[in-house]
Amino acid sequence: MTNTHCLICHDIIQPSIGWISIFSKEKELLICSICEGKLEKVEGETCRICSRPFQFLDERFKHDDLCHDCKRWEEDIDWNGYLTFNHSIFTYNEFLKEIIATYKFRGDYVLSRIFAPYLINYVNKLNPDLLVPIPLSEERLYERGFNQAEALIIESGLISSRLLTRTHAEKQSKKSRSERIHIPQVFKLDQEMDVKGKSILLIDDIYTTGSTLRHAAKLIKGSGAQRVHSFTLAR
Template sequence: MVNCLLCNRSLTKKLTISEIVFPGPIREQVVCKVCFQKFDRYSSKDVCRGCGRENEGELCADCQRWQQQYGWYLSHRPLFHYNQAMKEFMQQYKFQGQYHLRAVFQQSLQTVINQMDYDLLIPIPVTNHTMRTRGFNQVTGLLENIRYTELIKHREKQKVAQSKKDRQSRLKAKQPFFLNKRISLQGQQIVLVDDVYTTGRTLYHAAELCYQNGCKRVQSLSLAR
């Protein structure tokens, strides 16, 4: 018997007509409908071209500021709103270290990533300190069934965790990343993946590094925003 990873109710798998007619790999359900419905998906219509924010017109004020600062803006796609359910999920998965919860959104991410056109999928790294204390990178956990390249590393350990900094000090932060291997990124199309998009600061640092190393295009994706 398989139980919902979030509420522990038992999951009874009913085959759909198409699964009976076209038997193939059955998509494994890990969360019940009631739990999954608490997560609020982003719409893909009428969103900011930069950050995916809804009802913002072409390019929101924040993304216009990034464009002024860098001369380009990141084409970012968030999957779910950072609502109460997502907040609780992050609390359990990331901060309480319940690594088995990585399975909750693997399928959602995989579906979106499969539709994207890119050469390299690069997860945002965690600091060495986080790796030692948490024991895992919450981003690569979400990407378990997908081929990715851990090309970006943290330059040094940060004394204050990102989530504890206020918006201003986060926006002013210096480039925290460097490229792990001497791989030519010349002409490559890259998708960066992070768990949460907050101000965009982290992803812009990573994207800047990619562009400085010759990338043609950098897009990004986050589970939540």
């Protein structure tokens, strides 16, 4: 048996030995149990729209089944109802922050293999018509060499639909919530792709304020899509 190394820490993975592993089909081992244990899954009660966990959220920022941020988005007539639901897998802790930095900024494309099974599982449940990666600006794409959202789709063996292109290059992470809401539309839609009546799944790495995903959802739904969901690795 050849040794398998963890894609994160690069240590040799020690497979568990027992009745289950002996009699079940062995899944591909990509990360060790230590690294897997450092990933915090989004669990328990969450916001109906953005997947924000309610477990440690102050009651002042919880409004029935919505978090405070989503309540404000939904109360704004310019943004109400565009994003149906965002499904996030993990909380954005320091460990995942480092993984995503390695993935995005240091060009470690292979890390997309770790998260591919989660996307496949969600796509099988949702059965969307199109999987649309959130695009990078030309400048960011040149810097990184690949779009991490599209890499996740491709590594999952799924078809990526380049429905959107980015028209606004400035990083939104530097902006306040108000600035993010009021900037002009940051995406452009490929007019040759028909989205009328279709279910669209947007793919991105992190859900922070939801501004990027809502800009994309607003454009797509305004062009006739039936519903727009999103999938992100981290919340």
